[in-house]
Amino acid sequence: MKDTQGYLTADGRQIGGVLMEMRNITLRFGGVVAIEDISFDIREGEIRAIIGPNGAGKSSMLNIISGFYTPSNGEVWYKGAPRPLMKPYEVARMGVARTFQNIALFEGMTVLDNVMTGRLTHMHAGLLSQALWWGRARDEEIANREVVEKVIDFLEIQNIRKTPVGRLPYGLKKRVELARALAAEPSLLLLDEPMAGMNVEEKEDMSRFILDVNDEFGTTIALIEHDMGVVMDLSDRVVVMDYGKKIGDGTPDEVRGNQDVIDAYLGVAH
Template identity: 75%
Template sequence: MSLKAVETFVTEDGRSIGPVILEVKDITLKFGGVTAIQNISFDIRGGEVRAIIGPNGAGKSSMLNVINGFYHPQEGEVWFKNELRAPMKPYQIAYQGIARTFQNIALFKGMSTLDNIMTGRFTHMSSGIFAQAWWKGAAEKEEFSNREKVEQIIDFLEIQKIRKTEVGRLPYGLQKRVELGRALAAEPRLLLLDEPMAGMNVEEKEDMSRFILDVNEEFGTTVALIEHDMGVVMDIADRVVVMDYGKKIGDGTPEEIRKNQVVIDAYLGISHD
């Protein structure tokens, strides 16, 4: 267990965020001959908004997939809640309290918003298939309490109007919001967002930023997000990790990252294409 786990950390806006809840140590991930992630370590503290940024192909999404348990790194360790995590399946990780959204929306297109968000509650359902089929009794009670939670999320994300709308018919920005809703329905400790604002216009970005901050503030959810829009990242993140070509080239508060010459050269200054 690392010492850092008990320290608190004061952010730029004067908030103190909790001890480390997730730590990745010396992660190396290879696909055949390609090294996607090379020897990366960083931590995520409870209650913070942690951003992972970097140019295209830097290995950000791979990093998220490692945390999420979808990829198993060849080297390195993932510590979650002060325990070394053994290799797991993604659904087991979901049960541990990590939820995510995807870069390319992965909703059930033929189902309504409500049903989609309901699926996010699966980690909170215990009644078996027969109890569900019989429905009366425990399963009914469980569904009511889950529905209540889902309705709170619908209210929170202001998507009452599309409650019963088929998700496939919704515009992109709203689908992203529904996906966030589904992730929130799991009541995660740690919420992973893969480019939550990709392809959005300015207004949709503002809305989404507000929702992310509100989630963080109201539910105390720790958020780790990947994002391209530097303005957004610098505004909402407490701490930022910068990756380039699979390596970590910076880690710190937005202010520190802004001043970091390596970051400026690699990401903000010199173009890769």
């Protein structure tokens, strides 16, 4: 285990010990090496960005963290212990929630029901209790509804809570998806391009929400984003990937000055 001391960010927030650590992760699809020997850590309370040009392996990395892909080599350490081979739903139950690059909301349900699905991992009433809507099932519905309403309130989507998700515009859908992930009260929140396809105002809103989430709930956030301005402003530390390799890791300022990173983004004469 490396140090658990953490560090102090530029804006004076105390970052805690290591929450998740990727150790020498390699991911191969047949002969294609999507990720090659990458190691980095995510610390408690920080906003960690993963950036890189298209096809660098960022989304694959996120899929490994959320258990959707199994690394060919290497280990994922979570909360100080190596994580055994797990199904994605088991990873989710351990406190990892995520949003998707292409919105993956449940279109046939209302906003409220969608956000309630985020509470699934916290509900344990049996079949009979649910069928009778009595006892534990009813208590859970009400208790979890309270949590969900707080999230809805926090993300300012009260007015659409009973609207079917299919009727919402793109920007709101992204917000509902964030609400669903937040409702799970995750230890680690993964955001896959939370601002893709948004206009400036929507990006500002989303940035504010991400910072607020981190600030108020202390949620650790790992995000992938292409908008460099957003990444540099939001994140505490940045991992830069290119062609499946890690080419930079550090604070936004360090990464900005890194020659490999500049080369990857601007191209370099061969």
